[in-house]
Amino acid sequence: MLFSRHSPRGTLAASALGFAVVLLDVSVVNVALEALRLEFATDIAGLQWVVNAYTLAFAALLLTSGALGDRFGARRVFSWGFVLFTLASLACGIANELATLVVARLAQGVGAAMLVPNSLSMLQKAFQPGEERSRAVGWWGAVGGLSLAAGPVVGGLLVTHLGWRSIFLMNLPIGLMGLFLTLRFAAPDGEGHRRCLDWPGQVAAVIALASLTASLIEASSLGWSDIRVQAGLLLFIVALAGFIWMESRTKTPMLPLTLFRNPTFTISSVTGVVVNFAYYGLVFVLSLFFQIQQQLTPQQTGLAFLPMTIVLVAANIVAGRLMTRLGARRILVLGLGLAACGYLLMLLASIDGRYGMLIIPMLMAGSGIALTIPTMTNATMSSVDASRAGIASGVLNSARQIGGMLGVAVFGYLVRDTAAQAFRHGMYEAMVLSVALLFLGGLLCFVGMPKVIQEGIAASEKKLRPATLRKHGHST
Incomplete structure (x- = not known):
């Protein structure tokens, strides 16, 4: 039978492809911002919606999608995630109105949330615990990291030579290939866990x-005094309070609040928000800076990001070796401090306006962020019991996506005026905010991380299976 051959390597290919296409769409859209602005005659707020609609759905549904995989089967949910992601990509590629594109991006985010946690569940089932599974998860994370780093370059080439629609339409062959590999090689789902799903909590979170x-x-176009903006903030406060109240009382919460009694887990989650806030916000602002202020083509914009993207991959490799020698707390403080110094130097670039002034700051910021991501992931996994490693990594990844979403929203507000002087002033304010948050994050890690984490995670690694420790990867 065509769809009956189980293969661990084929499952790994399908899982890695699903993770890669999700992260590719996180970064590839940024180099098309100017093309989208001209196509739809929109402002910065419209561009923020295009970027954040995807991240919003992804962050909000990540935990529930993992629970759906546990209940109905990871292979089934993963396959439907590929179907939805591919159809949504087609809708993005043929969209003729901004509203249509934003809705399609929301659907893409839902598909992405279905893909990521269930790709790991399929790997867990396909590979035996130990070195074999660790190697598989390592390849999974490496493919995802490379796709994230390659996003700006690939996107720049596609937008320049084939137009902005091509960055979405390229997902069609990838999605079809991923779906084929899943149905062809992934093992059939067994009996699911009849766990209750926290739908009230999920609705409140959304x-x-x-x-x-x-x-x-x-707020960038309406102003903070507008009744709609104030009503939205009030609704946020009410929904957040309701979410916390429900999660503290339900027997099967999507977010177990007891996890936050662990200082290491809490600090790692806060660090995840801060790091992605600074990184996603920076990529959004620099994309606008390169294309609107410096008049670079999409291809040139993608190449302009190379110093940061290359060092992201290299520093991820170095971080794993440094953790066992220096300890998680030292690496976190070092990484956040290095990133903060990079953003501090970008203040000069925002005044000078030349690309050459950005290269060293981008290298420093990228290195610091890349050191921080795998370290806080391992610190989180080392701080919880093996039975809660899955939910802990899911919460951390959700926190990171929320941070990225907020970064784009806040940075976009600061650079909402595209006039040269006003834009550079907003970019300056964005860098100042990033420096402050990164330094505060480093201080929080230094003061709040327990000593056992500072001394390293080697002892804690013995409590967890290697594959569990590395679950959910190290990519930004």
Whole structure:
């Protein structure tokens, strides 16, 4: 039978392809911002919606999608995630109105949330615990990291030579290939766990995140005094309070609040928000800076990001070796401090306006962020029992996506005026905010991380299977 051959390597290929296409769409859109602005005659707020609609759905549904995979089968949910992601990409590619594109991006985010956690569940089933599974998860993370780093370059080439629609339409052959590999090689789902799903908590989380995102984005054009912006912020507060209240009382919460009693887990989650806030916000602002202020083509913009993207891959490799020698706390403080110094030097670039002034700051910021991501992931996994490693990594990844979404919203508000002087002033403010948050994050890690984490994670690694420790990868 065509769809009956189980193959661990084929499963790995399908899982890695699903993770790669999700991260590719995180970064590839940024180099098309100017093309989208001209195509739809929109402002910065419209561009923020294109970027953040994807991240919003992805962040809000990540935890529930993993639970759906546990209940109905990871292979089944992963396959439907590929179908939805591919169809949504087609809708993005043929969209003729901005609203249609934003809705399609939301659907893409839902598909992405279905893909990521269930890709790991399929790997867990396909490979035996130990070195074999660790190697598979390592390849999974490496493919995802490379796709994230390659996104600006690939996107720049496609937009320049084939137009902005091509960055979405390229997902069609990838999605079809991923779906074929899944149906061909992934083992059939067994009996699912009949766990209850926290739908009230999920609805409250979506309302809270959506209202906050909408308020931050629309404030750039409507102003903070507008009744719609204020109503959105009030709705966010009410929904957030309701979410916390429900999660503290339900027997099967999507977000177990008891996890935050662990200082290492709490600090790692806060660090995840800060790091992605600074990184996603920076990529958004620099994309506008290169294309609108420096008049670079999409291809040149993609190449302009190379110093940061290359060092992201290299520093990820170095981080794993440094953790066992220096300890998680030292690496976190070093990484956040290095990133903060990079953003500090970017203040000069925002005044000078030359690309050459950005190269060293981009190298420093990229290195610091790349050192921080795998370290906080391992610190999180080392701080919880093996039985809660899955939910802990899911919460951390959700926190990171929320941070990225907020970064784009806040940075976009600061550079909402594209006039040269006003834009550079907003870029300056964005860098100042990033420096402050990164330094505060480093201080929080230094003061709050327990000593056992500072001494290294080697002892804690013995409590967890290697594959579990590395679950959810190290990519930004």
